[in-house]
Amino acid sequence: MIAASPRNTDLADQFDQLADLSEILGEQSFRVAAYRRAATRIRDTASSVAELALQGKAKELPDIGKTIEAKIVEIAETGEMAALAKRRAEVPVEVASFMRLPGLGPKTAARIWRELGVSTLAELQNAAESQRIRALSGLGAATETKILKALAEGAGPSEPRRGLLGKGLPVVREVVEALRSHPSAIDVSDAGSTRRRRETFRDLDVIATSTDPAALTAHFVSLPWVLEVVAHGETKATVIDRGGLRLDLRVVPPECYGDLLQHFTGSKDHNVALREDAQRRGLSISEYGVTVVETGEVKTFRDEAALYAFLGYAYIPPELREDGGELEAARAGKLPHLVKLADLRGEMHCHSTWSADGKATIEEMATAAAARGYEFLCLTDHSHYLREGRIEEQWAEIDDVNGRLDSFRVLRGVEANINANGIVDVPDDVLAQLDWVVASLHTSFDKNPTERVLAAIDNPHVDCIGHLTGRRISRRHGADLDIDRVIGHAVETGTALEINGQPDRLDMRDAHARLAGEAGVLIPVNTDAHSVESLAYAELGIGQARRAWLTKEQVLNTRSWVEIEVGKT
């Protein structure tokens, strides 16, 4: 039996650790950066990179060359990377976690380890308390205080916690509104990862132009919900709000608003690729403008579209700015026309009080969906609550509601469970009477998940697989599926794979949805709403769909129900 190949996340973690330890050892910064880029690339790839490497095809990915492919093959075949094992023997691994403390980088971590013999976080705390850090030249009492504060706040070996997009968006919008009300404000916008609709964020970014940058920055740090000011300059400030969220503001003159917005929206990888590309053509890009190196002339741009146009690209929507091929596509005029929230014509996965956890009646859900401008709603209550004749009672209520609603239709659906043995838990004769069948994994995620999902797809009554992996962001990893096989099977059978817009699901994730879309899978953007309010999660789902490069044509519920029924054949 062949051992399962390592998962992309495990490979990526190993390259990140290789980068950390190499950096502490003072190795070439460009090689360290290459390891980090490779880790990111592996993490953002949908297919198994280990499988690709074993076929000699991993080096076709950007940022993966011969050397890194060989290291991946080595991990797949032996379970270990010699280069990493060697460095682990040289550096105590906990020294790398010093770098997780804010303000401490590789140079400082290395000096504390080498010059003081400190190799664990406990020893680091002890060294700071006994004022031994200040003995090192260039470090003082302030550094000791900073270390102790960070350790007391629980910063440590684990990754810093990232917040959910669904939590961050309302906060960043509130801050944007508060800044707009300041008399010196001209333009204010959200930026950063929330503008790109990335599923999680580390901090919330706001940018602005102002007639008086220092006054606007001062207003920002004195907003009522600010708990702590981390940094405060004339054009840039960072605060922590009472919810523990980190907010960054940056201000520049109006004439370079486009430059600033582009810079501060990122992603970092997108900007680096953009700037490297520009540099090859004799241009130097910063948040203040584009410098023609030869003449020293600086061009500034009031909006992003003009900036991208000057650099020779079509306008790139923020959701695509991840260094995932968008620059090449924009240069060639081949960017997709991304799906928009307003394109949605129905909801295809939601619940009512017929599910025990549902908060609204069928009529309330339907009325709310109609108010959003939808034409239909597939009611997909949990199969568990629709047994022993209850589903017929539900159908009667659906008919009743449809009788009262003009030009809106509630469809009969169900969210069936894919059992541990791969069987869909609703009898075929019941499924045959339904308009729309969603099948989802809810338990036993580690028990043959691929085979179970494939079996569900094989059921001719199943129209769609719900929240494909079952992950809960930052709580549960979800099923480790063979995504290529699932997508291949979905294409063969015409089964849809949804994007579930629940803030902690967003499942399929962006990379999976992009691969599915490219393969020809139809993808409904759903909310899995259990209440009227959560129908608004459609915005998060559409963000995810746009990050997956999906067009209106690829998103199933941009069609009318009649068109969808015809497509089902």
Next chain:
DNA sequence: GCCGTTTTCGGCCCGACTGTTTTCAGTCG
């Protein structure tokens, strides 16, 4: 380490803030 519409060698984004300094290195995004 990776990469190539001037390169298979010699490059590799750019600027702000902090703490410790008397002009800068380290860190961060």
